[in-house]
Amino acid sequence: MSMFRAVVRPLAPSIRTRFLVSTFLLSQNFRVGLEEADYRLHPQLLAKAQSLRTERDKLLKSLTDHGYDPAKALEQTRLDAMASSLARYEQFVPTLDDLHKLAVSQDPESLELRDAALEEIEDIKQQLRYITDKIKKSLVPTHPFASYPCLLEFRPGVGGAEAAIFARDLMDMYISYLTLKKWRYSILHVNEISGADGITEGILSVEEPGAYERLRFEGGIHRVQRVPATESKGRVHTSAAAVVVLPQLDSGGEDSTAAERSFAPGEVRIDIMRARGAGGQHVNTTESAVRLTHIPTGITVSMQDNRSQHKNKAKAFMILRARLAEKEHAEQVAHERQSRSAQVTSTDRSDKLRTYNFPQNRVTDHRCGFTMYDLNGCMDGSSLDTLLDSVADWAQEEEMKNLEITE
Amino acid sequence: MRLPPAWIVRAWRESPNLAQLLPEVRSIANARTELRWISEYVHEKLTDRAAKGMKVSDNDAQRMIGRLCYLRGQKGFPLQYLLGSQPFGDSLDIQCRRGVLIPRWETEEWGIKVAQGIHRSHPFFTEVPRDSTQAGVDTAVSEHEIQTFSVLDLCTGTGCLALLFAEQLRPPKAKFVYLEGVDKSPTAIELARLNRGINARNLEGYGTTVVFTIADILSFDIASDQFDIIIANPPYISEERYHSSQHISRTVRKFEPRLALLGGVEFYRRIFQLAREGEVPAVVCEIADEEQLREIVEECVDDEWAAGGMRDSAGVARAIIAWRNP
Numbered sequence: 001m002s003m004f005r006a007v008v009r010p011l012a013p014s015i016r017t018r019f020l021v022s023t024f025l026l027s028q029n030f031r032v033g034l035e036e037a038d039y040r041l042h043p044q045l046l047a048k049a050q051s052l053r054t055e056r057d058k059l060l061k062s063l064t065d066h067g068y069d070p071a072k073a074l075e076q077t078r079l080d081a082m083a084s085s086l087a088r089y090e091q092f093v094p095t096l097d098d099l100h101k102l103a104v105s106q107d108p109e110s111l112e113l114r115d116a117a118l119e120e121i122e123d124i125k126q127q128l129r130y131i132t133d134k135i136k137k138s139l140v141p142t143h144p145f146a147s148y149p150c151l152l153e154f155r156p157g158v159g160g161a162e163a164a165i166f167a168r169d170l171m172d173m174y175i176s177y178l179t180l181k182k183w184r185y186s187i188l189h190v191n192e193i194s195g196a197d198g199i200t201e202g203i204l205s206v207e208e209p210g211a212y213e214r215l216r217f218e219g220g221i222h223r224v225q226r227v228p229a230t231e232s233k234g235r236v237h238t239s240a241a242a243v244v245v246l247p248q249l250d251s252g253g254e255d256s257t258a259a260e261r262s263f264a265p266g267e268v269r270i271d272i273m274r275a276r277g278a279g280g281q282h283v284n285t286t287e288s289a290v291r292l293t294h295i296p297t298g299i300t301v302s303m304q305d306n307r308s309q310h311k312n313k314a315k316a317f318m319i320l321r322a323r324l325a326e327k328e329h330a331e332q333v334a335h336e337r338q339s340r341s342a343q344v345t346s347t348d349r350s351d352k353l354r355t356y357n358f359p360q361n362r363v364t365d366h367r368c369g370f371t372m373y374d375l376n377g378c379m380d381g382s383s384l385d386t387l388l389d390s391v392a393d394w395a396q397e398e399e400m401k402n403l404e405i406t407e
Numbered sequence: 408m409r410l411p412p413a414w415i416v417r418a419w420r421e422s423p424n425l426a427q428l429l430p431e432v433r434s435i436a437n438a439r440t441e442l443r444w445i446s447e448y449v450h451e452k453l454t455d456r457a458a459k460g461m462k463v464s465d466n467d468a469q470r471m472i473g474r475l476c477y478l479r480g481q482k483g484f485p486l487q488y489l490l491g492s493q494p495f496g497d498s499l500d501i502q503c504r505r506g507v508l509i510p511r512w513e514t515e516e517w518g519i520k521v522a523q524g525i526h527r528s529h530p531f532f533t534e535v536p537r538d539s540t541q542a543g544v545d546t547a548v549s550e551h552e553i554q555t556f557s558v559l560d561l562c563t564g565t566g567c568l569a570l571l572f573a574e575q576l577r578p579p580k581a582k583f584v585y586l587e588g589v590d591k592s593p594t595a596i597e598l599a600r601l602n603r604g605i606n607a608r609n610l611e612g613y614g615t616t617v618v619f620t621i622a623d624i625l626s627f628d629i630a631s632d633q634f635d636i637i638i639a640n641p642p643y644i645s646e647e648r649y650h651s652s653q654h655i656s657r658t659v660r661k662f663e664p665r666l667a668l669l670g671g672v673e674f675y676r677r678i679f680q681l682a683r684e685g686e687v688p689a690v691v692c693e694i695a696d697e698e699q700l701r702e703i704v705e706e707c708v709d710d711e712w713a714a715g716g717m718r719d720s721a722g723v724a725r726a727i728i729a730w731r732n733p
Contacts, residue, residue, distance in 0.1 A: 194421055194439075270720055272720045272721055278648070278654050278655070278695065278696065278723070279511075279513055279719065279721050279723050279725070280511060280513050280514075280643070280693065280694075280695060280719075280723070280725060281508065281511065281640075281642070281643060281644055281659070281667070281668050281693075281695075282644060282648070282654055282655045282656065282659065282695075283655070283656040283659060284485050284487070284509050284511065284656065284658060284659050284663070285512070286432075286437070286441060286486045286487075287437055287440075288512065289440075304440060306494065307444060307486075307493065307494050308493075308494035308495065308512070308515070309512040309515070309516070309720075310495075310496065310497075310512070310515050310516065310519060311494065311497075314497075
């Protein structure tokens with residue numbers, strides 16, 4: 001124990017300071033700008049907000065005309081909040097203009113009202129600042145796959161058996177999180193390593209609409225620092241596991257071959273891993289593994305979990321579709337970013353995004369600088385939401401910076 | 408082919424159960440997968456028992472897994488007989504018993520392709536029912552005519568094909584789907600009815616009816632215009648192949664019924680005869696290979712019909728699709 005204390009003391013304060021400094025910097029960045037811009041929307045943004053409101057009205061009409069659709073309803077509630085903020089904005093701005101006139105007027109009759117008006121102006125500015133902020137946040141373009149369910153893939157990184165065990169721990173963490181949230185999920189595929197409690201690959205399907213939006217920033221390298229179960233001398237090791245978050249475009253259940261049909265004939269090669277022979281009634285094979293190769297991109301997906309070859313194939317096609325959609329979107333984003341100014345911070349998942357430090361009972365997210373001294377709560381999913389919230393806030397601020405730059 | 412002793416040693420080190428499985432399963436990777444399925448089955452079963460208040464110990468699980476691995480690997484029992492079922496289609500769980508042919512992946516594959524093809528393109532499923540307020544003679548006729556799509560499944564066995572079509576062919580509003588599975592063997596029909604109870608309990612509510620009948624394909628007739636399609640997986644292994652271990656696997660011959668395996672072109676002749684007499688517009692049957700396809704086309708398909716073959720994912724000609732020329 002004493003050995004650890006020596007390590008903990010110098011480290012912990014420095015991390016706290018770093019965290020404070022970075023949040024301070026972020027908030028400073030955000031506040032930079034003309035005072036006017038703080039409580040007034042840029043005309044372009046205002047026009048955009050208004051057009052989104054008309055879109056909401058259309059959506060509302062289609063929902064009442066064509067019946068309930070969870071994805072559309074989700075989009076509508078999102079726009080609802082924006083529309084009510086916009087209504088308040090439009091109500092306040094003319095009032096503010098009138099008050100301004102009153103405040104600068106030299107009319108002796110209104111002179112006594114000036115002080116009251118000035119006070120009122122400050123008050124309204126305060127409120128407008130808040131509303132403008134909210135509208136801007138909702139103007140951040142939503143991710144095209146935001147309302148979709150998602151797939152979570154787990155793979156060990158550097159660190160051998162310990163990394164495989166950590167990949168399993170991560171998968172368990174998200175499973176507990178989903179259970180707590182009462183979100184439906186299923187384990188599509190697990191490839192266990194023999195002898196230890198680790199996995200070489202695990203795929204979860206999260207069936208909740210909008211799960212992709214909530215979990216999409218979880219994709220990347222997760223780092224762990226702890227004394228592994230496989231370590232005999234009690235040394236702390238650092239290893240890593242990768243999480244990939246993909247939008248799930250097919251519901252998977254209803255129409256088993258919808259995903260398959262979305263590919264051109266010959267685009268995907270289907271290999272069935274089975275010895276050649278007469279087949280049919282002549283043999284009763286239990287081998288049901290399927291491997292898909294998407295020829296244009298070289299992406300391969302193998303699936304052998306289920307006893308039914310048909311189900312393995314349907315799952316493999318679903319995963320392939322998700323991987324391709326993610327790839328396409330990532331390429332599009334990279335392209336857009338290139339055409340923008342170079343000062344935009346990268347939000348991609350190039351580096352490790354989070355550290356789970358067991359001896360210090362600490363989780364740190366390296367993107368938003370958020371640190372939480374509740375590792376157990378994180379691993380059992382109960383306080384993962386706190387972490388996800390601060391990552392979401394960070395991501396939104398990043399997006400808003402982009403919004404202001406492209407204005 | 409003899410198993411390399413090194414494999415057995417390697418498997419034994421990982422788990423004695425794995426080594427037990429090897430003689431029948433033939434590869435360590437496959438044995439690992441089967442061992443996982445067996446363990447999952449045993450644990451599920453014991454959880455069920457515990458839920459019913461019966462005493463279960465960890466020992467029970469190990470003993471059951473060991474016994475199943477022994478039966479599977481050393482005695483060559485088909486996995487489906489040991490676990491009791493085979494998943495089929497999108498959501499079916501087909502019970503399997505001795506005396507009835509185990510559903511094959513090839514049958515599942517062509518069955519789904521054909522059923523989905525019908526569901527996507529047959530006017531019965533794609534046409535929106537005509538508005539009854541529309542004036543005209545047509546309305547009067549269609550009001551009296553019951554809108555039903557009927558499927559006849561011959562040599563149904565476990566009932567897997569009939570139930571697969573029931574699952575895939577959901578009738579549109581105000582229309583019905585009727586499926587009849589026929590088999591000569593009472594054991595098979597009993598099992599098929601059990602499978603209907605397990606897998607198709609909710610279908611009635613959607614307008615789907617599944618019926619299983621004991622009848623010899625060679626000795627019954629169907630009324631004309633009664634069915635829209637005949638599907639079948641008749642026995643198609645020739646006498647010569649049945650006795651050659653090159654063509655047929657040992658377990659199939661040892662455990663699965665001769666009745667469901669041994670046959671040939673005489674079945675297809677009868678199926679096409681029924682289709683002709685009953686004026687059925689389409690026939691889809693599983694076949695052994697390309698040679699058999701040629702034989703059937705030559706013998707059974709006349710000028711009134713057009714026919715084509717369909718390959719499975721392993722590249723073998725697996726089904727004949729025939730339809731009446733319009």
